[in-house]
Amino acid sequence: MSDWPEGYSRHVLDVVDSTLAEAARMLPTLSGPTWILALEQTAARGRRGRAWATPRGNFAGTLVMRRVETPAVAALRSFATSLALYRTFVAVTGMADAFSLKWPNDVLLYGGKVAGILLESVGEHLVTGIGVNLAHAPDPDQVEARALKPMSLARDLDIEVAPEVFLDVLAGEYALLDVQFRTHGFAPIRRAWLDHAAKLGEVITARTMRDETVGTFDGIDESGNLILQTSKGAVLIAAADVFF
Numbered sequence: 001m002s003d004w005p006e007g008y009s010r011h012v013l014d015v016v017d018s019t020l021a022e023a024a025r026m027l028p029t030l031s032g033p034t035w036i037l038a039l040e041q042t043a044a045r046g047r048r049g050r051a052w053a054t055p056r057g058n059f060a061g062t063l064v065m066r067r068v069e070t071p072a073v074a075a076l077r078s079f080a081t082s083l084a085l086y087r088t089f090v091a092v093t094g095m096a097d098a099f100s101l102k103w104p105n106d107v108l109l110y111g112g113k114v115a116g117i118l119l120e121s122v123g124e125h126l127v128t129g130i131g132v133n134l135a136h137a138p139d140p141d142q143v144e145a146r147a148l149k150p151m152s153l154a155r156d157l158d159i160e161v162a163p164e165v166f167l168d169v170l171a172g173e174y175a176l177l178d179v180q181f182r183t184h185g186f187a188p189i190r191r192a193w194l195d196h197a198a199k200l201g202e203v204i205t206a207r208t209m210r211d212e213t214v215g216t217f218d219g220i221d222e223s224g225n226l227i228l229q230t231s232k233g234a235v236l237i238a239a240a241d242v243f244f
Helices: 019-029 071-075 077-093 153-157 163-184 187-195
Strands: 009-016 034-041 059-066 099-102 106-109 112-122 125-132 203-207 212-220 226-230 233-237 241-243
Touching (some): 009 019, 019 034, 019 059, 019 125, 034 163, 071 112, 077 099, 077 112, 077 125, 077 153, 077 163, 077 187, 163 187, 187 212, 203 226, 212 233
Parallel strands (some): 009 034
Antiparallel strands (some): 034 059, 099 106, 106 112, 112 125, 203 241, 212 226
């Protein structure tokens, strides 16, 4: 842990209901940014309350930080987190071309989902939950219709990485991007994220609770909105599930 970023705390738990729930319980005692890692979760959740399978051997972590930006600006940290994840995957596998980033907050391995992010505001804190399929991936019939195939490092790359090792690399990568975000804003992170964006320039589908938009993925704007070029012109989408 010689490269552990200065100023960040590190808590590794054997079993917990969820690291997001543990973060909420720990908030009153935290004095600075804190990483919480669980080697096993029994009641994890993803976006919109969806279940997230986290068997032993996978990465289940949460970063808790005091929110120093407005909620809208703080939400852009999801892109910093996914970029940090991308760089961590490259560092532990040496396979840059195998990974890509799916708007708004997933990491893909050979086009299948290998990691997801859930960003929440809790009072004056920003809580970022991260799940990574290191050792195991859910069966395809456990995910919703049209969802991408679940992937894992162990099964699909034959590379084994311990959750604690993954955390140490991820914490360092995120700390560097945090400094960049605070110093230079979202612009450089946006450019770097787009360098690794999945399906950029291709036709994708964005589905919200109300409607569905099909268009060419033309990037993300300075607020992190998805830009789709459609027959009616450019459409900006703030939140949606994306399907390829």
